[in-house]
Amino acid sequence: MHEGSYLGASRGLKSWLLTTDHKRIGILYAVAIAAFFLLGGILAILVRTELTAPGETVFGQDQYNQLFTLHGVVMVFLVIIPGIPGILGNFVLPIQIGAKDVAFPRLNLASWYIFMAGAVLAVLGWLLVGKVDTGWTFYTPYSSGASNAVLWLTSAVFVAGFASIFTGLNFIVTVHKMRAPGMTWNRLPLFVWAIYATAIVQVLATPVIGITMVLLFLEKLLQIGIFDPALGGDPVLFQHFFWFYSHPAVYIMILPAMGIISDLMGTFSRQQVSGYTFIALSSVAIAFLGFLVWGHHMFVAGQSALSSIIFSMLTFLIGIPTGIKVFNWVATMYKGSVWLQTPMLYALMFLFLFTIGGLTGIMVGVLAVDVHLHDTYFVVAHFHYVMMGGALIGLIGGLHYWWPKITGRLYNETAGRIAAVLVFIGFNLTFFTQFILGSRGMPRRYHDYSALMDVMPEAAMLNLASSLGSYILAAGLVMILVYALHSLFRGKLASANPWGACTLEWTHTGPVPDAHNFHETPLVTRGPYDFHLADDVFGSDEEDS
Amino acid sequence: MAQGHHIIPIRTLAVVFAVLVALTIITVITARIELGVANVPLALAIAGSKALLVAIVFMALKYDNQVNVLVLSLGVLFAVVFLSLTLADTELRGVLGITDAGTTVIAVEAEEVLQEEPVPVAAYQAPEEVYQRYCITCHSLDGTVGVGPSLTGLTDRQPPDSILQSIMDPDVIVVSGYTGLVMQATLNGLGFYTNVSDASVDSLIAWLGDQ
Amino acid sequence: MSQAAGTLKHYFVTSEQQFDAAKMGMWLFLVTEILLFSGMFVAYAVYRAWHPEVFAHASELLDWRLGGLNTLVLLASSFTVALSIHFVQKGQNRKVVVLLLITLLCVAIFMVIKYFEYTGKFAHGIFPGAGYAPHGEAYAEYDIPFAPQFFSIYFIMTGIHGVHVLVGMGLFVWLVTRVVRGHFSSAWYTPVELTGLYWHLVDIIWIFLFPLLYLI
Numbered sequence: 001m002h003e004g005s006y007l008g009a010s011r012g013l014k015s016w017l018l019t020t021d022h023k024r025i026g027i028l029y030a031v032a033i034a035a036f037f038l039l040g041g042i043l044a045i046l047v048r049t050e051l052t053a054p055g056e057t058v059f060g061q062d063q064y065n066q067l068f069t070l071h072g073v074v075m076v077f078l079v080i081i082p083g084i085p086g087i088l089g090n091f092v093l094p095i096q097i098g099a100k101d102v103a104f105p106r107l108n109l110a111s112w113y114i115f116m117a118g119a120v121l122a123v124l125g126w127l128l129v130g131k132v133d134t135g136w137t138f139y140t141p142y143s144s145g146a147s148n149a150v151l152w153l154t155s156a157v158f159v160a161g162f163a164s165i166f167t168g169l170n171f172i173v174t175v176h177k178m179r180a181p182g183m184t185w186n187r188l189p190l191f192v193w194a195i196y197a198t199a200i201v202q203v204l205a206t207p208v209i210g211i212t213m214v215l216l217f218l219e220k221l222l223q224i225g226i227f228d229p230a231l232g233g234d235p236v237l238f239q240h241f242f243w244f245y246s247h248p249a250v251y252i253m254i255l256p257a258m259g260i261i262s263d264l265m266g267t268f269s270r271q272q273v274s275g276y277t278f279i280a281l282s283s284v285a286i287a288f289l290g291f292l293v294w295g296h297h298m299f300v301a302g303q304s305a306l307s308s309i310i311f312s313m314l315t316f317l318i319g320i321p322t323g324i325k326v327f328n329w330v331a332t333m334y335k336g337s338v339w340l341q342t343p344m345l346y347a348l349m350f351l352f353l354f355t356i357g358g359l360t361g362i363m364v365g366v367l368a369v370d371v372h373l374h375d376t377y378f379v380v381a382h383f384h385y386v387m388m389g390g391a392l393i394g395l396i397g398g399l400h401y402w403w404p405k406i407t408g409r410l411y412n413e414t415a416g417r418i419a420a421v422l423v424f425i426g427f428n429l430t431f432f433t434q435f436i437l438g439s440r441g442m443p444r445r446y447h448d449y450s451a452l453m454d455v456m457p458e459a460a461m462l463n464l465a466s467s468l469g470s471y472i473l474a475a476g477l478v479m480i481l482v483y484a485l486h487s488l489f490r491g492k493l494a495s496a497n498p499w500g501a502c503t504l505e506w507t508h509t510g511p512v513p514d515a516h517n518f519h520e521t522p523l524v525t526r527g528p529y530d531f532h533l534a535d536d537v538f539g540s541d542e543e544d545s
Numbered sequence: 546m547a548q549g550h551h552i553i554p555i556r557t558l559a560v561v562f563a564v565l566v567a568l569t570i571i572t573v574i575t576a577r578i579e580l581g582v583a584n585v586p587l588a589l590a591i592a593g594s595k596a597l598l599v600a601i602v603f604m605a606l607k608y609d610n611q612v613n614v615l616v617l618s619l620g621v622l623f624a625v626v627f628l629s630l631t632l633a634d635t636e637l638r639g640v641l642g643i644t645d646a647g648t649t650v651i652a653v654e655a656e657e658v659l660q661e662e663p664v665p666v667a668a669y670q671a672p673e674e675v676y677q678r679y680c681i682t683c684h685s686l687d688g689t690v691g692v693g694p695s696l697t698g699l700t701d702r703q704p705p706d707s708i709l710q711s712i713m714d715p716d717v718i719v720v721s722g723y724t725g726l727v728m729q730a731t732l733n734g735l736g737f738y739t740n741v742s743d744a745s746v747d748s749l750i751a752w753l754g755d756q
Numbered sequence: 757m758s759q760a761a762g763t764l765k766h767y768f769v770t771s772e773q774q775f776d777a778a779k780m781g782m783w784l785f786l787v788t789e790i791l792l793f794s795g796m797f798v799a800y801a802v803y804r805a806w807h808p809e810v811f812a813h814a815s816e817l818l819d820w821r822l823g824g825l826n827t828l829v830l831l832a833s834s835f836t837v838a839l840s841i842h843f844v845q846k847g848q849n850r851k852v853v854v855l856l857l858i859t860l861l862c863v864a865i866f867m868v869i870k871y872f873e874y875t876g877k878f879a880h881g882i883f884p885g886a887g888y889a890p891h892g893e894a895y896a897e898y899d900i901p902f903a904p905q906f907f908s909i910y911f912i913m914t915g916i917h918g919v920h921v922l923v924g925m926g927l928f929v930w931l932v933t934r935v936v937r938g939h940f941s942s943a944w945y946t947p948v949e950l951t952g953l954y955w956h957l958v959d960i961i962w963i964f965l966f967p968l969l970y971l972i
Contacts, residue, residue, distance in 0.1 A: 550845065552842060552845045552846065553838070553841075553842060554842075555839065555842060558835060558838050558839060558842065559835075561835075562831065562832070562834075562835040565831045565834075565835075566828060566831060569824065569827050569828060569831065569966075572966075572967055572971065573820060573824050573971065576820075576967065576971035576972055577820075577971075584972050585972050588967035588968075588971055588972045589964075589967070591967070592963050592964050592966075592967050592968075595960075595963045596960045596963050596964065599834060599956050599959060599960050599963070600956070600960065602838075603834055603835075603837075603838045603952075603956045603959075604952075604953055604956045604957075609779075610776060610779070610780070612780060613779065613780060613783045616780065616783045616784055616787055617783060617786070617787065619787065620786070620787030620788075620790045620791060621790065623791060623794075624790055624791055624794035624797070627791075627794055627795075627798055628794065628797065628798050628801055631798050631801075631802065632798075632801060632802065632805065635802045635805065635806070636805055
């Protein structure tokens with residue numbers, strides 16, 4: 001292990017559980033989220049296994065409903081939403097702006113504990129009470145009429161929400177107040193911009209899911225009659241409350257991934273990221289527009305016709321800043337010299353999968369189309385392309401990119417590339433088939449589709465292909481886990497800047513950062529992707545060490 | 546002085562407090578007077594001014610870093626967005642065609658035009674004609690069995706209502722020995738259900754009784 | 757100055773930066789509070805817009821005198837908190853203690869009044885949710901559809917606001933003990949300032965709750 005690094009600064013479990021070092025907190029998140037991802041992944045495999053053939057194969061209807069509900073809740077609330085901000089935001093953001101830590105380190109640690117408390121509540125609820133089959137959206141009246149386990153899950157979401165709020169709050173203040181001298185707003189790495197935009201959404205949207213869960217909890221406990229139609233309440237009102245948070249939450253999931261991709265595009269194209277200002281501001285634009293489109297989840301829920309039209313049109317607007325980003329990434333590669341290392345493979349994968357996810361998003365955002373595709377596998381495929389193909393692939397790419405900085409070691413590049421190919425093939429086989437299934441009308445959330453076989457005989461073949469794809473995807477992910485563990489113990493020691501990147505975490509820290517990040521506060525004189533000056537930077541860095 | 550911040554004079558604080566108390570009394574009084582629709586906006590306006598006073602002076606936003614003003618404004622803005630877009634649905638739910646322009650209006654106009662246009666009613670056709678055109682291929686009147694059973698003495702076997710059902714929805718009862726689905730498909734293909742008026746069908750049933 | 761230096765965390769460069777960061781953090785937290793309450797205001801607005809006559813009728817059951825008194829009490833507490841910040845900035849800590857104690861008294865009065873309001877409602881079967889069964893003179897006539905929604909919203913809004921008041925109460929007690937132990941000076945008084953901001957927001961929310969629930 002490298003001398004004097006944050007990893008060796010103090011030892012023992014206690015030094016980790018009580019740490020206020022943002023880097024160690026990032027690793028705490030990484031460990032927890034990896035565990036939840038494993039759980040969510042196993043659930044997904046179980047769901048796909050049930051669907052390999054028509055008819056009841058492994059699970060009954062109730063079990064199946066619980067499986068996909070838990071898969072959704074775990075993946076959305078415990079993996080994707082906290083994923084990039086929790087792990088990489090914590091580890092990288094303060095170093096990238098030249099700060100010694102976040103603005104409120106103790107609050108940062110508290111956020112992790114709150115997040116874990118939320119997770120424990122969810123798992124406890126599942127183990128003790130069991131049986132939540134509402135889907136991850138908890139729509140009333142399913143939820144107001146469901147078992148008491150819903151109370152546990154809603155409390156879990158409420159508690160985990162606070163972790164999200166505090167993390168976002170911490171990052172906003174950190175970016176505003178803790179930047180190193182010379183780190184002006186237009187020198188912030190694009191990852192910082194993305195996390196900053198995400199943090200705004202977290203702070204503004206998450207309280208609403210908090211109060212929604214409180215109201216749902218009271219609805220169930222006291223029958224207050226706000227959402228439950230049996231008591232004169234309005235179930236569609238619940239959907240407004242839910243989506244006011246949950247649609248922006250989609251941007252909590254995707255924006256940080258876009259930030260990672262921007263950094264990867266710059267570093268691995270060895271090129272000033274084209275349209276820096278546009279990418280930075282489009283993150284903020286997406287954050288704000290994201291608040292105005294929640295109603296497009298409710299086209300068929302019985303909201304007013306005018307609302308549907310307004311929400312549909314606002315939804316198209318989101319495509320503009322997203323498109324700006326995609327074009328600029330492509331332009332960066334076009335002008336640069338692309339270095340196809342594993343992180344860059346994931347960046348390209350993101351570009352491909354997210355574009356499909358985004359375009360199909362526009363399709364289902366069209367009022368007239370959505371009425372037909374709503375609640376079919378088309379929608380399932382769409383949001384997996386965005387959430388997994390976008391957010392999770394971004395996270396995996398980012399983890400590969402910053403792995404040497406986090407652990408001080410390199411992973412096996414060949415293994416990395418093979419795993420990336422497996423993930424890509426597996427993912428597309430799993431979810432592209434679902435686009436076809438959905439467009440032909442296969443509804444989501446059924447464990448047994450034998451009734452469909454009369455009108456759609458190809459459903460069996462397509463579902464089998466999709467399930468096989470999910471196994472390939474799982475194999476790729478397991479492979480990543482294996483070579484990551486190998487690298488942790490046996491990997492080659494990394495240099496301070498193995499990728500030749502130009503942001504502060506690579507240029508101004510050792511192979512593994514110190515406990516306080518920098519020997520002395522960096523003085524920033526360049527933009528984050530100033531590659532024509534890279535040689536000077538690396539030269540001076542070698543003198544230091 | 547590490548925190549060389551503006552110290553708000555006691556006098557300013559006291560004046561603001563007095564105004565807040567006064568506004569509270571005013572809002573109570575005005576709420577007790579019947580002002581019709583004006584009651585609610587007035588009460589909200591007074592509450593809004595009180596909140597602003599507290600924010601600007603007590604919370605010292607006037608002397609504070611502008612970024613905090615921005616933070617508060619954003620919070621309020623999004624609360625308003627949440628409120629107004631939700632009300633845009635709940636208040637207008639079930640009301641169609643409320644826009645002044647665009648597709649909804651066109652749809653409504655189209656609907657009105659359709660309603661003005663009388664629904665075309667098929668002309669009355671004599672039962673013999675109907676029988677010759679649509680029935681004779683399968684159903685004889687002389688007892689011979691064709692694709693379908695003969696219609697001789699039909700009214701002895703079936704009451705008129707049941708005959709009507711057998712014509713309009715032939716597959717509900719299928720006489721044993723004959724194939725279902727054929728009649729409806731044939732009649733559909735010939736355009737029976739769209740081209741023959743109700744009156745014609747009624748007279749056809751009556752006419753069959755005489756055969 | 758030495759005190760200010762003692763409170764400067766290692767990851768900040770100046771205490772000015774530290775104070776600004778803390779304050780901005782507090783403002784962001786207040787914004788999350790605003791959005792938390794906005795959900796309840798939306799529920800109120802939707803149901804009020806759907807059933808204006810029921811809401812107008814049901815709100816007559818709430819005593820505007822008690823609500824008005826509570827408004828004044830809270831405004832007074834906001835005033836004393838603002839004054840306490842004035843004096844802590846001048847380093848007059850004895851006055852700060854007195855003002856914070858007066859604040860605590862106001863908070864206590866507020867909660868006592870709230871207690872009587874709640875128990876008065878409960879005694880006549882006005883409960884949130886399914887327990888709603890008004891009985892007794894002048895109460896039975898409120899057993900109408902959507903009146904339960906009004907009272908549910910009333911109890912939730914004032915209840916969650918009440919929780920915030922209790923939290924504020926705890927914070928003031930904590931502040932008093934710290935002022936007495938001489939933790940604050942004109943150079944460093946961040947906790948007083950931040951608690952003040954929190955308390956003013958609690959006051960602002962009540963400023964809206966009072967007319968919406970009691971008056972109109």
